[in-house]
Amino acid sequence: MIPLFDYQRQWRERQSEIMDTIQRVLNSGQLILGAEGRAFEGAMANLIGMDHAVGVNSGTDALVLALRVLGVKPGDGVITVPNTAVPTAAAIRLCGARPVFVDVEPDTLLMDVEQLKKLNTQGCKAIIPVHLHGLMVDMDPLLAFARARGLAVIEDCAQALGSFYKGRPAGSFGAISCFSFYPTKNLGAYGDGGLCTTRDAGLAKALRQQRMYGFDETPIAQVDGLNSRLDELQAGILNLKLKYFDADMQKRQSLAQRYLEKLDGRRLQLPTRPAGRTHSWHIFAVRSPFRQELKEKLAARDIITGVHYATPLHRMPAYQDLGYEAGDLPVAEKAAAELLSLPLFPEFTHEEQDKVIDTLHEALPR
Template sequence: MNIDFAKLQYQYQLYKTEIDEAIQSVLDKSNYIMGEEITQLETSLQEFTGAKHAITCSSGTDALLLAMMALDIQPEDEIITTPFTFIATSETIAFLKAKPVFVDIDERTYNIDPSKIEEKITHKTKAIIPVSLYGQPADMDVIQAIAGKHGLKVIIDGAQSFGSTYKGKTDSNLGDISTTSFFPAKPLGCFGDGGAVFTNDDTLAEKMKSLRVHGQSKRYHHQYIGMGGRMDTIQAAVLNVKIKYYEKDLALRQEVAKRYAKALEGKNMILPFVEKDVTSAWAQYSVRVQNRDEVQIKLKEHGIPTAVHYPMPVHLQECFEYLGYKKGDFPISEQVSNEIMSLPMNPYLTDEEIVYTVNSI
């Protein structure tokens, strides 16, 4: 058996007729930039998330940039975040010449540990960026309370978690600004790069709409230094089809995660943990094993693909040497990075594939 990690082609075939028609409609109109499909998608995203404003953009990375630019993050400002995530979270902070300040993770959820945030706050701290890792929101009540106490802004990096919930609210409707990614392998993915920012603040929303089109207030009149951060109309057209089926896909992901958990219970590994009052979008199903490299090789021999999200914490990456962190500074992140392994996860995994994977492990 050869298992497909994400089954993107399978999903395309499911919705092929609708997707092809949606793409052809854009081609027929040749309205490739900011076409009507963009407005349609943003309306659907607002309805789905409950956020007052949903603003599409060119990627999840650019969504983070838009959020920080809207909050006027300046060089030498400090932003507290996690070292255990994809580099884009910290990379965008550094891109704006601000300073990423890391806090270790909770060993069960792998999200930022709120109990360690306050000790890292200085007079230069301007914001906190929790990451909803693997699809599960962080402990937002505690994080918001800390932010409120110190006058800080909160940006949610929800690149992996679109459709997850925290105490009944989607994580796109938390914080001052929430961001997400529609990279093809995300739970809701387009056919290229794409992202969105969400906010309930009218002023921030208008600023981000301007920033994504080079800071324009009207055509060729520029209020801000901005960026070319628009989503392509074709990507919006694809997402307009896929979002109609997203609730069903999320439910199927939950079922796959439950079947994995039941089948793997009692095995010699640490399974994913989801807090009560929280739902995960299950971007990944990640387990921890002691002999990861050996297990990955054996699984590959059995036709089972795996991935490591992530093999090296951000604070140990070469590009961040200038921050002065060293091995041992964030021991939980470092331990998890040596043990974590993602199994095939998508809404369409069959019982047979799950049983085969578990038996092979």
């Protein structure tokens, strides 16, 4: 079987180091907010080129905490795209705020700043650009728009660790930027994990308070807070995996390059790569009007593919009260019917990849 993702291959390769890490953490006497977490936060701040990084329990929590400390209150609008993972909108709703969806560009499938300009932003406090699949949103016009309208920018970098825009890394543009270490991510934990980055010491302090019941140094709640901490075991595993991050990213790049060279771009729409941006290839997604047929034919040959994402958020039952209808966000809706994610992960072999490519070509209508 060719999976879409398989952490067990990596686990088998690095088992002894991972077990050593687990043992070290368990022997340390500290399971929550200790040396591993601090080391990881330091390494991440360094990697993204930001002054502060705050580890939290998940990418969803990273977004919730970011919205809370940036002052998003119940009833406020938060602009984002409909073609993202559910947690982007779930985080907005958890703050009692209202997702305001804007359509995406037809080629990149990323937030369309021209569409943004047509939006009524009254009552909106923040904007969450999502670097979908690992390609960054066109940040210069987006930041200019946000500045002009007084909107706080929160980057959703869950899929974009390792991506760059004009030489600057994902996570270095927003007032706060949010990362996920869900196991399938470019840097994946062996459980849940997330992180916020910021340049602002005040925001970093507020994020630290939020993740720990609203405490400062003493166990006195200064503000309303919650419990969202990156535990020491996950931080230890992430510290270890950071050592392999560059090598893993190179493997992703070269596998993506092979797909781009070998797949028939006349019969399949391949991912676009605008000048000045590098792709982190968290997901390699092609587009075809025959998506379902292709998916089934690949599955018949034991090749597992994915769809990121099949239903735009405004068409999901949970968000019907927002009042959107089919056809309101046509670019995202069309893409949702056509996208197909192909297997791509660092341990994926060329032999497997060639089988995916050949099977896909055979399955495509002539």
